[in-house]
Amino acid sequence: xxxxxxRTFAWGVLAVMVGGAVSGCSPQSDRRAAPSAxxxxxxxASPSSMRARLELPMRLGNRSRFFHRPFLFAxxxxxxxxxxxxxxxxxxxxxxxxxxxxxxxxxLVGAVAGTVRNEEATLDEVFRLFPRVREVRAVDPGPLGGVxxxxxGRSDQYHITMCAWADRISxxxxxxxxxxxxxGPPGNEFIEIRSMLEFPVPGPDPRSVKNG
Numbered sequence: 001x002x003x004x005x006x007r008t009f010a011w012g013v014l015a016v017m018v019g020g021a022v023s024g025c026s027p028q029s030d031r032r033a034a035p036s037a038x039x040x041x042x043x044x045a046s047p048s049s050m051r052a053r054l055e056l057p058m059r060l061g062n063r064s065r066f067f068h069r070p071f072l073f074a075x076x077x078x079x080x081x082x083x084x085x086x087x088x089x090x091x092x093x094x095x096x097x098x099x100x101x102x103x104x105x106x107x108l109v110g111a112v113a114g115t116v117r118n119e120e121a122t123l124d125e126v127f128r129l130f131p132r133v134r135e136v137r138a139v140d141p142g143p144l145g146g147v148x149x150x151x152x153g154r155s156d157q158y159h160i161t162m163c164a165w166a167d168r169i170s171x172x173x174x175x176x177x178x179x180x181x182x183x184g185p186p187g188n189e190f191i192e193i194r195s196m197l198e199f200p201v202p203g204p205d206p207r208s209v210k211n212g
Contacts, residue, residue: 052113052170053199054093060107060193063097071096071108078110081129082171085122086114093197105179111172111197119147122166126173127151133162141165142191144198150186163190170198 058065075094083089094110116122127136127149136151146167153160161176163186174193176186 050169050200050202051090052111052167053201054091054111054113054170054197055199056093056095056109057196060097060109060196063099063107066096066098066106068096071106075108075110078108078173079112082110082112082126082173083114085125085171086112086116089114106177107193108175108177109172109193109197111170113170113198116146116166116168116171119166119168122171123147123149123164126164126166126171130162133160139163139187140191141167142194144194144200148190148194150190161186165194169200172197 056065072094075096079092079094083092089112091113092111094108096106096108098106127133130151130153133151133153136149139148139150141148144165144167146165148163148165150161150163153162159178159181161178162173163176164173165171172194174186174190176189
């Protein structure tokens with residue numbers, strides 16, 4: 001990306017990702033996922049039976065890692081918010097990937113591993129953190145399971161699609177920026193990106209075993 005496009009991209013995504021402050025809503029940084037009426041009917045996964053290993057690939061398809069401070073600031077802020085939505089957060093991973101041309105889109109990814117006791121309520125909280133992301137609808141979470149949704153936002157010049165997932169062992173977001181409006185939900189692209197970030201593995205967190 002050119003420097004001019006990069007700078008506009010960065011401020012555009014920040015405006016949407018911190019949309020609560022921009023639109024006059026207070027960021028809900030101190031809120032955890034509130035239990036819903038159906039929470040007791042959902043069995044909680046045992047933290048000792050499964051955990052999530054998070055990884056950040058060097059490349060995301062044809063996109064390479066993009067080390068640009070405003071983008072990374074947005075990703076870091078997102079991780080801080082997500083970590084408040086899980087019990088006993090064990091790991092966090094976030095990165096920015098850019099396209100090969102100015103017309104291509106950039107992707108911001110972030111995930112936190114921990115214990116999620118109510119997937120739907122947690123996903124509700126994720127999208128409450130981003131009130132300017134609208135038209136939110138359920139999408140296929142893919143083979144990793146859990147629940148997932150995608151929504152659309154708009155900065156002054158760019159279109160933003162944000163997808164989020166919550167399963168028993170992690171919560172994460174995939175934010176796609178594009179100069180052109182995307183046709184339909186990301187679908188398989190979101191599933192593919194998530195599968196490159198999250199890896200469920202059996203057994204307790206090695207750190208808890210070491211510390212025990």
